[in-house]
Amino acid sequence: MKLNRRDFLKSSATLTATSALSSCLSSQAESIPAHRWIDQKLCIGCGSCVPVCPMSAIQLKEKAEINPEECAECGVCYRSRVCPQDAIKPGKLRWPRTLREVFSNPLSEHKSTGVMGRGTEGIKTNDTTNRYQAGFIGVFVELGRPVLGTRFREVERVIKKFKAKGYSLLEDNPVAELIFEPETGSLLPEVLEEKAISVLLEFIIPESAGKELLIILQELGKELETVFSVSVALRALPDGSSAFENLFQSGIFTLPNGKVNLGFAQGIAKSKG
Incomplete structure (x- = not known):
């Protein structure tokens, strides 16, 4: 099938956009930490999340941070919805850290x-x-x-x-x-x-x-x-x-x-x- 110049440019633009989107999503996925985390761009440092953590893994400095060594991946901080900015994010867990979530999260x-x-x-x-x-x-x-x-x-x-x-x-x-x-x-x-x-x-x-x-x-x-x-x-x-x-x-x-x-x-x- 022959394509005229307009169709060729249109299809090329679509492929380029699709490729760029795929690369962007791939880059975002790779940048997600391998543990639960708090988006520092969204966190306002209110400290509402600190007392809900059963493992005392959330520390408040200028902004809240999750200590990955102490976090049990239970998800309480996320499910409690105490963060007004929705800054608490799930991580991209890998073995053996996945055990933490399976044993600590009652929904797993x-x-x-x-x-x-x-x-x-x-x-x-x-x-x-x-x-x-x-x-x-x-x-x-x-x-x-x-x-x-x-x-x-x-x-x-x-x-x-x-x-x-x-x-x-x-x-x-x-x-x-x-x-x-x-x-x-x-x-x-x-x-x-x-x-x-x-x-x-x-x-x-x-x-x-x-x-x-x-x-x-x-x-x-x-x-x-x-x-x-x-x-x-x-x-x-x-x-x-x-x-x-x-x-x-x-x-x-x-x-x-x-x-x-x-x-x-x-x-x-x-x-x-």
């Missing part, structure tokens, strides 16, 4: 489990999963909350401590896919310095190991560089009471709250065992 879904947030439903669905049965203790170790957050090197310490005693992390826990040495519980080296608001680890141990669990937790209390809390899942005794006091020594500090599965989803509570 773990591909390995299909569960949003920390990637596990814990005891909340035991009516249907029946993971925690009579004669065993479900152990939940939550690292990082409140305030401090946790690095995955601390997560690894917990997994390795339990593994050394013969107890493996549950395979359907989202952290399990990060283990590259099942024999020891070691995590992938590249994830160890990544940070999350909190990480929940799950183990199942026999009821006879109740005292051993206390020893493990006491040792971890001296070794970990972040805060952690522990919950246990126990099947109720035939009379409906809890076996907690029978399994653990008195004098343990416990929080006045708990979760009770009533067995409405399935008849597990009445099943054998």
